[in-house]
Amino acid sequence: MHISEQERDALYKVIHSRRDVRKDFLSTPIPDDVLARILGAAHHAPSVGFMQPWDFVLVTENETKQLIKQGYDQARLESAAQFDESKRAQYESFKLEGILESPVGICVTCDRKRNGPIVIGRTIKPEMDLYSTVCAIQNMWLAARAENIGLGWVSIIHDDVLRKALHIPEDVEVVAYLCLGYVSQFKDKPELEQAGWLPRENLSDLIHDGKWGK
Known part of the structure; x- marks a missing residue:
């Protein structure tokens, strides 16, 4: 299947305009067919040995979101305590999730x-199934952006909170909790870059020619 220049450019536009969305969510419902396309993109990610190890638990009930938000609030307090004083106030000023605001978790x-x-593919590196699942998440992220839908990854939460709230079996790994919804805007730059938390690294400094350090 040939990819045209226009299609190529559209892909790069989506990649460069993808954002980790934590706020600006709208209450507009996501149509079923749009959500199906986004999940379909995730399901077509590469997976080690074609094992397709992922499952997707859709969260729309407010009661369940409240339980997850409580878990996030506790984990955020734990996280804040790990930063030194020069960073802690700025960290605490950031809004890092949209659990209640986003229509779908x-x-x-x-x-x-x-x-x-x-x-x-897992005989030497057994963690490849986890990496495959992250590939599915990236596919979902890009598909959501192509649909003009925001997605944010909430990593500041303990797995057992999600396991309990969503009845996830003990022998299944929790990889991510995502907030999904239409937004009022997509920022020109990633929020943490815009806020001066960290700059974007120079790509040329990260490329090694032949051997590390060259």
Whole structure:
């Protein structure tokens, strides 16, 4: 299948305009067919040994979101205490989730036993199934941006909070909790870059020619 220049440019536009959205969510519902396309993009991610280890738990009930938000609030306090004083106030000023505001939450999991104990590509690096699941999340992120829908990854939360709230089995790994919804705006730059938390690294400094350090 040939990719035209216009299609190529559209892909790069989506990649460069993707954002981790924490606020500016609208209450506008996501149509079922749009959500299906986004999940379909996730399901077409590459996976080690074609094991497709992912599952997607859709969260729309406010009661469940409240439980998850409580878990986030506790984890945020724990996290703030780990920063030194020069960074703590700025960290605490950031809004780092949209659990209650976003119409849909998605918990992405990894079933590490799917398709048997021996999987092509996991014989030496067993963690490849987790990496595959992250590829599915990235596909979802880009598909959402192509649909003009915001997505934010809430990593400041303990797995057991999500496991309990969503009845996730103990032998299934929790990988991510995502907030999904239409937004009032997409920022020109990532929020933390815009706020001066960290700059974007120079790509030329990260490329090594032949051997590390060259």
